[in-house]
Amino acid sequence: MTLAIRARNLVKEYDDVRALDGLDISVEAGEFFGLLGPNGAGKTTFINILVGLANRTDGEAAVFGHDVSDEYQQARDAIGLAPQEYNVDRFFPIQEVLEHKAGYHGIPAGEATRRAEEALKTVGIYEKRDTRFDWLSGGMKRRFMLARALVSDPDLLILDEPTAGVDVQLRRDLWDVINRMNDAGTTILLTTHYIEEAERLCDRVAIMDEGRKVEEASPDELMDRGTDRITVTLRSTPATAPELDLSDVHDARIEDGDLVVTAARGSSVVPDLLRQLEAGDYTVTEVDIERASLEEVFVDMTRTESAVEA
Numbered sequence: 001m002t003l004a005i006r007a008r009n010l011v012k013e014y015d016d017v018r019a020l021d022g023l024d025i026s027v028e029a030g031e032f033f034g035l036l037g038p039n040g041a042g043k044t045t046f047i048n049i050l051v052g053l054a055n056r057t058d059g060e061a062a063v064f065g066h067d068v069s070d071e072y073q074q075a076r077d078a079i080g081l082a083p084q085e086y087n088v089d090r091f092f093p094i095q096e097v098l099e100h101k102a103g104y105h106g107i108p109a110g111e112a113t114r115r116a117e118e119a120l121k122t123v124g125i126y127e128k129r130d131t132r133f134d135w136l137s138g139g140m141k142r143r144f145m146l147a148r149a150l151v152s153d154p155d156l157l158i159l160d161e162p163t164a165g166v167d168v169q170l171r172r173d174l175w176d177v178i179n180r181m182n183d184a185g186t187t188i189l190l191t192t193h194y195i196e197e198a199e200r201l202c203d204r205v206a207i208m209d210e211g212r213k214v215e216e217a218s219p220d221e222l223m224d225r226g227t228d229r230i231t232v233t234l235r236s237t238p239a240t241a242p243e244l245d246l247s248d249v250h251d252a253r254i255e256d257g258d259l260v261v262t263a264a265r266g267s268s269v270v271p272d273l274l275r276q277l278e279a280g281d282y283t284v285t286e287v288d289i290e291r292a293s294l295e296e297v298f299v300d301m302t303r304t305e306s307a308v309e310a
């Protein structure tokens with residue numbers, strides 16, 4: 001099956017900066033794919049190459065089988081982009097801006113109007129359709145950027161930090177819209193610095209650092225590599241942690257009257273942990289597992305990478 005995004009050994013140099021250094025990424029049609037990485041990792045550069053805003057120095061990049069340079073228009077017509085920076089025509093009412101955008105993608109005028117209205121309704125700013133971009137609130141501007149990405153009914157939606165600087169409620173609203181698009185079959189490429197966003201939304205994430213992919217997995221697989229925290233409340237607390245014979249356990253100690261065990265894949269440790277405690281005549285009254293967050297794993301991974309390079 002044709003991949004939605006296929007990048008092989010992609011290189012981008014800006015004078016002496018190697019922004020992409022042999023990037024390999026494959027995104028399947030229909031996937032919700034996250035691109036994570038510290039500032040300067042090369043995420044926006046990759047997006048810019050996909051949408052034709054930057055030319056690659058070397059390597060391959062294709063969108064639904066169309067090379068992003070040789071078949072630029074086909075590749076570009078398949079993509080709806082909500083960029084990080086606002087690059088909006090500020091002098092026209094926002095509905096007209098959307099109609100122009102649809103026209104650019106070859107959509108006839110009547111259909112363009114219908115699509116523009118629908119996109120504004122989808123993101124919840126239809127009543128602002130006659131307003132200029134500059135006069136929208138910060139949150140409405142974010143909604144509008146998403147509407148503009150949607151207006152051409154793209155097969156691939158690229159969202160470069162779509163919820164940067166918005167409040168929690170709007171973030172959730174935008175997640176809803178994006179999720180609905182994905183459920184309806186649209187492939188999504190998302191970059192975000194809100195790791196929780198990737199954890200909640202993405203089927204798979206690639207972690208980039210210094211222009212390369214350092215890891216690729218589902219958020220769950222990545223979280224399995226972190227340290228979970230199991231808190232066990234015992235009827236009578238011993239002064240020191242009981243002797244335990246468990247693999248994957250990093251540490252066991254008494255903290256504030258509870259037994260706290262840290263371990264990889266905490267949920268798989270719990271049954272054995274409880275069995276051993278009962279065998280040791282301890283009565284367990286409560287167990288709580290706090291899963292490692294993707295954020296912790298991400299910070300660890302990118303920190304280790306740069307430490308290794310340094």
Ligand SMILES: Nc1ncnc2c1ncn2[C@@H]1O[C@H](COP(=O)(O)OP(=O)(O)OP(=O)(O)O)[C@@H](O)[C@H]1O
Nearest residue numbers: 014017018019037038039040041042043044045046
């Ligand atoms: N037009 C440009 N000219 C020169 N260097 C550039 C240009 N655009 C990006 N770079 C450099 O390329 C590298 C990658 O930048 P890029 O914006 O792709 O990173 P990013 O992962 O999107 O970062 P952020 O998370 O901060 O948005 C950085 O070192 C940046 O300074």
